[in-house]
Structures are given as C-alpha cells and as structure tokens.
Amino acid sequence: VDQGGTVKSVVQYFQETYGFAIQHINLPCLTVGNQQRPNYLPMEVCKIVEGQRYSKRLNQGQIRALLEETCQRPHDRERDIVQMVNHNSYHDDPYAKEFGIKISERLASVEARILPAPRLKYSETGREKDCLPRVGQWNMMNKKMVNGARVRSWLCVNFARNVQESMATGFCRELARMCQASGMDFALEPVLPVIYVRPDQVERGLKARFHDAMTALGPQRKEIELLIGILPDNNGSLYGDLKRVCEIDLGLISQCCLTKQVFKMNKQILANLSLKINVKVGGRNTVLADALTRRIPLVTDKPTIIFGADVTHPHPGEDSSPSIAAGCGLPRLA
Structure with a gap:
C-alpha cells in the first residue's frame, strides 16, 4: 500500500518507482531492515x-578450511613470520619510520622449560595399568577406566532424518559395547527402541519418550540415567534446546552425537564418546599416579581447594541466549 492508499504488487511498485522489471518472482525476499523496522x-x-x-556460525567445510590455514606446526609458522617480515621491508616503510617503529628480522628468544608429563593411572583390570603421555598424546588402547560408572537404563532419540532406524540402533549397540570394553557397567539395550523425532518437536518428543520409558520401567521406578541424542551436523538451536529440556525440565544426563559420527563410527569416535559419557554419569577415566601416592607438592601436603571457571558465549545471530558463566571448586581435605 503506497502513501495514497493504493494497493499494488511488489513487481508493480519496482516497475513504476524505479523502472526495474523483476524477473524471478518466485524467489524469497531478503531482510535488510531490523526487528523494529523490517524491510524486505x-x-x-x-x-x-x-x-x-x-559474523554468523560457519559451516563444517568453512571451519575445516579455516583450521587448515591457521593451525600450523611451530616450524612452519616461524618460517612464514620470518618471510613476511623480511619480504615486506618494514624498515623502509615510511609510516613505520614516521612513528619510530623498528621490527627485528629475528624472532625473540625466551627462556623456558618443558615440564615432564605426569604418569596416568588406569584400572588394574586392563592390560596396561598406567601410561606416560608422549608429546601430549596417549590413547585408551589396552586400558580401562580407573572407575567405570554404571548405566543400566538409557534411551536414544534420533533427530537426523537421513539416519535410518537400523543405523541408529547399530550405532547405539556399538557405543554400548565400547563403554563395556572401556570398563563401564553399561546395558547393551536401551529401555525403549530408538525413535525418530522431528527437530522442531524436540521438547514434546523428549518429554513423551521420557515418560514412556518411565512407564516401561514399571514399579521398579528406576531412573533414566542417560539419553543419547543423534543430531544433524548443522543443527542450529537444536543442541541448546535438547540440553535445556534434558537438564532443566527432565533432570536427565545427555550425550549428543553428530550424523557424521554415526556414519563414520570407528573405534576412535566410539572411545571418545565413552570417555565423555563416563565422566558425565559419575565415573573417572584416569587419575594422576602422583595424586594416589600423595606426591603433588603443596596440593597433597595440606588441605587445598582448586577453583575452575569458564564462560560460554552464543554465536552472533544464532539465538538470544545470554552468555553463561560457571565456576566449580574441588576441595581436598586433610
């Protein structure tokens, strides 16, 4: 509707006002305004x-390309920095001279030391009972969690349309077997079969499945100890919605898996997921050998509390949730 009250189509408006003939009338419009004054x-x-x-979230391909460009080995990064400084001739730059800036052609040297890696203790029931990390790396091969947790009642809900029921069921079974092999007391079968739920029905679907599972458990009144959620690789706000419903409304521990993990499903992926699940449900994957023998200076000499803090920020333009800060304290009493 124009200022005179005449109703006209978008095509007519642009033709009469700007002399522009719109060809693709089936395409959607772009939002170029804001929430207060939308403009399409x-x-x-x-x-x-x-x-x-x-400023919005990148897709998986963009993230991968960005990491390949930015994650360099130290020697490669040193070479690139030296080449950049030498080739750009900063000592001849007129702006650098005007501000009195001088850049050395050699990297700065800083005295440092490399701390020895701590020995890690695993369960006595595994083939390898401890481990000494090398260059910051180690794995769970031939090892078992020092304290494997117990999970007897669990569910799986699939939110990824391209993951078939048989594939989701097989993935959950292999994950359960890996949890068992890693030292957990983990039931091989869920309380109810894997079910597909539309992503836009996350709250209704999760609550309905939870109540169905509690009914299936009957008079035993056992708790549902874990929910495994299979999510699309690009899931938008689905992850946050699932966590909110599970942790705030249902009081349910959850572990999310991406579609690409389900399709790939190798031992490394399953082992990493089992480690995440174990600590979430109250187990311990490994401990420091020095902590068991009380040989950590200061910490094992006197009553000590160690504080940790972190903050998470929502991605720009993704949702309206605030930044969330959290703190924790780990006391060791005498």
Missing part, C-alpha cells in the same frame, strides 16, 4: 558489498 527487498535488486565481515 527482492534478491535481484540487491548487491552484496565486498569485504564485509561475516
């Missing part, structure tokens, strides 16, 4: 200005 424009009348910063 046809795609073909818009141009994207080059060099703008993209």
Whole structure:
C-alpha cells in the first residue's frame, strides 16, 4: 500500500518507482531492515558489498578450511613470520619510520622449560595399568577406566532424518559395547527402541519418550540415567534446546552425537564418546599416579581447594541466549 492508499504488487511498485522489471518472482525476499523496522527487498535488486565481515556460525567445510590455514606446526609458522617480515621491508616503510617503529628480522628468544608429563593411572583390570603421555598424546588402547560408572537404563532419540532406524540402533549397540570394553557397567539395550523425532518437536518428543520409558520401567521406578541424542551436523538451536529440556525440565544426563559420527563410527569416535559419557554419569577415566601416592607438592601436603571457571558465549545471530558463566571448586581435605 503506497502513501495514497493504493494497493499494488511488489513487481508493480519496482516497475513504476524505479523502472526495474523483476524477473524471478518466485524467489524469497531478503531482510535488510531490523526487528523494529523490517524491510524486505527482492534478491535481484540487491548487491552484496565486498569485504564485509561475516559474523554468523560457519559451516563444517568453512571451519575445516579455516583450521587448515591457521593451525600450523611451530616450524612452519616461524618460517612464514620470518618471510613476511623480511619480504615486506618494514624498515623502509615510511609510516613505520614516521612513528619510530623498528621490527627485528629475528624472532625473540625466551627462556623456558618443558615440564615432564605426569604418569596416568588406569584400572588394574586392563592390560596396561598406567601410561606416560608422549608429546601430549596417549590413547585408551589396552586400558580401562580407573572407575567405570554404571548405566543400566538409557534411551536414544534420533533427530537426523537421513539416519535410518537400523543405523541408529547399530550405532547405539556399538557405543554400548565400547563403554563395556572401556570398563563401564553399561546395558547393551536401551529401555525403549530408538525413535525418530522431528527437530522442531524436540521438547514434546523428549518429554513423551521420557515418560514412556518411565512407564516401561514399571514399579521398579528406576531412573533414566542417560539419553543419547543423534543430531544433524548443522543443527542450529537444536543442541541448546535438547540440553535445556534434558537438564532443566527432565533432570536427565545427555550425550549428543553428530550424523557424521554415526556414519563414520570407528573405534576412535566410539572411545571418545565413552570417555565423555563416563565422566558425565559419575565415573573417572584416569587419575594422576602422583595424586594416589600423595606426591603433588603443596596440593597433597595440606588441605587445598582448586577453583575452575569458564564462560560460554552464543554465536552472533544464532539465538538470544545470554552468555553463561560457571565456576566449580574441588576441595581436598586433610
């Protein structure tokens, strides 16, 4: 509706006002305004200005490409920095001279020391009872969790349309076997079969499945100890919605798995998931050998409390949730 009260189509408006004939009337419009004053424009009348910063979440391919460019080995990064400084001739740059900036062609040398890796203690029932990490790496091969937790009642809900029921069931069974092999007392079968739930029905679907499982447990009144959620690789706010429903509404521990993990399903992925699950349900994967023998200076000499803190920020433009800060304290009494 224009200022005179005349009703006209978008095509008529652009033709009469700008002399622009819209060709692709089936395409959606772009939102170029804000929430207070929305403004919708046809795609073909818009141009994207080059060099703008993209502040929203990147897809998996973009993230992978970004990591490949930025994650370099120390020697490679040193080489690139030296080449950049030497080739750009900063000592001849007029702006650097004006501000009195001088850049050395050699990297700064800093005295440092490499701390020895701590020996890690695993369960006595495994083939390897302890481990000494090398260059910050180790794995669970031939080892068992020092304290494997117990999970007898669990569920799996699939939110990924391209994951068939048989594949989701097989993935859960292999994950349960890996949890058992790693030292957990983990039931091989869920309380109820794996079910598909539409992502836009996450709250209703989770609550309905939870109540069905509690009914199936009957008079035993056991608790559901774990929910395994299979999510699409690009799941938007689904992850946050699932966590909110499980942890706030149902009081349920959850472990999310991506579709790509289900399709790949190798031992490394399953072992990593089992380690996450064990600590979530109250187990311990490993402990420091020095802690057991009370040989950590200061910490094992006197009553000590260690504090930890972290903060998580929502991705720009993803949702309206606030930043969440959390703290924890681990006391060791005499």
